[in-house]
Amino acid sequence: MSILKRIHSPADLKRLSPSQFPPLCQEIREEILGAVSSVGGHLASNLGVVELTVALHYLLDTPTDKIVWDTSNQAYTHKLLTGRREQFHTLRQYGGLSGFCKREESVYDTFNAGHAGTGVSAAFGMVEAREQLGQRHKVVCVVGDGAMTAGMTLEGLHHAGGLGKDFLVILNDNQMSISKNVGAISAYLSRTITGEFYGKVREETGQLLRKIPHIGPDMQKLARRAEELAKGAILPGLLFEELGFQYSGPIDGHNFEHLLPTLENVLKMKGPVLLHVITKKGLGYEPAMKNPVWFHACPPFVRETGAPAKKAARPSYTQFAMDTLVKLAREDKRVVAITAAMCEGTGLTAFEKEFPDRLYDVGIAEQHAVTFAAGLATQGLKPVVAMYATFLQRAYDQVVHDVATQNLPVVFAIDRGGLVAEDGTTHHGAFDYAYLRHVPNMTVMAPKDENELQHMMKTALQHEGPISVRYPRGVSLGVKMDPVPTALPIGKGELVKDGTDVAIIAIGVSVWQAVQAAERLSQEGVSTAVVNARFAKPLDQELIVGLARRVRYVVTVEEGCKMGGFGSAVLEALSDAGVTGATTKVLGLPDWYIEQGPQDLLRERYGLTAEGIYQSVKELLGKAPVQADRFNDGRLVHHLPHGDEQGS
Numbered sequence: 001m002s003i004l005k006r007i008h009s010p011a012d013l014k015r016l017s018p019s020q021f022p023p024l025c026q027e028i029r030e031e032i033l034g035a036v037s038s039v040g041g042h043l044a045s046n047l048g049v050v051e052l053t054v055a056l057h058y059l060l061d062t063p064t065d066k067i068v069w070d071t072s073n074q075a076y077t078h079k080l081l082t083g084r085r086e087q088f089h090t091l092r093q094y095g096g097l098s099g100f101c102k103r104e105e106s107v108y109d110t111f112n113a114g115h116a117g118t119g120v121s122a123a124f125g126m127v128e129a130r131e132q133l134g135q136r137h138k139v140v141c142v143v144g145d146g147a148m149t150a151g152m153t154l155e156g157l158h159h160a161g162g163l164g165k166d167f168l169v170i171l172n173d174n175q176m177s178i179s180k181n182v183g184a185i186s187a188y189l190s191r192t193i194t195g196e197f198y199g200k201v202r203e204e205t206g207q208l209l210r211k212i213p214h215i216g217p218d219m220q221k222l223a224r225r226a227e228e229l230a231k232g233a234i235l236p237g238l239l240f241e242e243l244g245f246q247y248s249g250p251i252d253g254h255n256f257e258h259l260l261p262t263l264e265n266v267l268k269m270k271g272p273v274l275l276h277v278i279t280k281k282g283l284g285y286e287p288a289m290k291n292p293v294w295f296h297a298c299p300p301f302v303r304e305t306g307a308p309a310k311k312a313a314r315p316s317y318t319q320f321a322m323d324t325l326v327k328l329a330r331e332d333k334r335v336v337a338i339t340a341a342m343c344e345g346t347g348l349t350a351f352e353k354e355f356p357d358r359l360y361d362v363g364i365a366e367q368h369a370v371t372f373a374a375g376l377a378t379q380g381l382k383p384v385v386a387m388y389a390t391f392l393q394r395a396y397d398q399v400v401h402d403v404a405t406q407n408l409p410v411v412f413a414i415d416r417g418g419l420v421a422e423d424g425t426t427h428h429g430a431f432d433y434a435y436l437r438h439v440p441n442m443t444v445m446a447p448k449d450e451n452e453l454q455h456m457m458k459t460a461l462q463h464e465g466p467i468s469v470r471y472p473r474g475v476s477l478g479v480k481m482d483p484v485p486t487a488l489p490i491g492k493g494e495l496v497k498d499g500t501d502v503a504i505i506a507i508g509v510s511v512w513q514a515v516q517a518a519e520r521l522s523q524e525g526v527s528t529a530v531v532n533a534r535f536a537k538p539l540d541q542e543l544i545v546g547l548a549r550r551v552r553y554v555v556t557v558e559e560g561c562k563m564g565g566f567g568s569a570v571l572e573a574l575s576d577a578g579v580t581g582a583t584t585k586v587l588g589l590p591d592w593y594i595e596q597g598p599q600d601l602l603r604e605r606y607g608l609t610a611e612g613i614y615q616s617v618k619e620l621l622g623k624a625p626v627q628a629d630r631f632n633d634g635r636l637v638h639h640l641p642h643g644d645e646q647g648s
């Protein structure tokens, strides 16, 4: 008889005896494996926190007590135990459960996340709110060793440790970020687990003492004692103790005989406490334990073998961008690459293999990554910051204050530009045209396909100033590649198709959609031009304004937010040039957070496919009924556990 099926809330969990937890965890792992093997998701992180999550919901009184999951990609067990088991098969699907915590999805989800490093700050906000309101519940934050390297985590610990209120931070240490964790904090933590530090000290001391005649053995005993004392002093505890946290651990995060009594104890402790829990990423599924990197965020896979369920039809844009970077780095030793814990995701593994000393993985530290690049650039190097559009948001002022004001030649290779799919709201690259375009000295590019992408990588590396090239998540178009990457003239677009009635000014992946729409319009007698803008900044004013003076309608298309995005740039240019004769329309992402779902479905929903562009132009021409609001009110209906449907 299934134990999990009897759990509809943590109250049901509390009625179990701890002896039932191991079989329960086995069922939970089966459930997670079943869902993720069919829809993809964050498998390894979730398999690593099953026991910890069961223990937390067993001992805490949630939702009165609050659990904040940093990044919250490891909250699948939390969702299964808090009334969402029956919806779990909709995980990361359009209209289904989010792969991250969402307050609008459940009262047990205390804080929306998806970006790492926010948990401690948010949880401590809840601690202080409790104090201000005279409440007495517990607040617990679970933060991974990777997220522990995020600057904001340390800012939060610093603040919380100083104020001294009751607050439990659980460090879920599986020695992995997406790839192997990096940096001094990670090394500091791992010394505890491997004991190599003390093994070395013990060995060296022993050798030394054995050389001292007569007194050696007694001194060895003394040294052993001193070592025990030293362990207490320089274990990770010191780092956190100095920040005002009482350190406890490390304990085995899969052993309920350790977890339950220790958690029970630290939950009673007063003041800020940090419990160091050691877990195994991917535990319970051999392929994930062997390859926690691939199974960190994996596509659907064959359960029996762990092999991907389907092979990518063509190389990704990421691969083209980074293959080009490797080629260009061979020609220019000044080129160095920087990733913020996303070496695999940004495709830098090939670069790292060929230029191990020119690849910097700074950990989950986007702010540092950008300003580190700025420092490198001041000394004549050519730093390339490879980062997802959404994660670069974390380093906005570093782009402005540390790079652009000094006009430093930093290249931003912005991956996952546009709609990303199942990661949804927190991960869509919706804003980068807008948040970069208005930064003085910035040059902002987006290629129409992988061939233009290689030319833009070359353009970027030759540019004497800050420059970004953004490209989408997913497979490339399969267009013919020119033999060598060639720099493009800055600020020059291309007239892909001429026309006299309508001009569609598009950028990035929207260009080919615009061409298809224009072909169809032209066949219906609407003479439609298409411009591949290539640059959101500087705009090709001559081409765009010149065309706008000749046509009656101007439509802009971008896979980015309309507010302040590429289309806004075109409208500003037309306004500055006094072009008033053309009727304009901006197509892009509306002013709300885009939900999760397959890229094609979302592009269809937001009118960014050839069909959508065609329909929008027809409406503009009055040749098609204007659809009330094609996207209804733009809010996705969330399928909440209790079956109610409400806009979010």
Ligand SMILES: Cc1ncc(C[n+]2csc(CCOP(=O)(O)OP(=O)(O)O)c2C)c(N)n1
Binding pocket: 045, 048, 071, 073, 074, 114, 115, 116, 117, 143, 144, 145, 146, 147, 148, 172, 174, 176, 177, 178, 281, 340, 341, 342, 364, 366, 391, 394
């Ligand atoms: C600001 C930010 N940068 C990068 C990422 C991508 N990312 C998601 S999870 C992860 C690794 C997190 O490691 P850790 O905190 O140790 O959690 P684990 O997966 O090991 O449980 C990274 C780098 C992110 N979500 N947010």
Ligand SMILES: CC(=O)[C@@H](O)[C@H](O)COP(=O)(O)O
Binding pocket: 042, 071, 073, 114, 115, 296, 297, 345, 416, 420, 423, 427, 473
């Ligand atoms: C949780 C997180 O932020 C990453 O794991 C992200 O989900 C990876 O995205 P891709 O799958 O696009 O590499």
Ligand SMILES: [Mg+2]
Binding pocket: 144, 145, 146, 172, 173, 174, 175, 176, 177
């Ligand atoms: Mg980790």
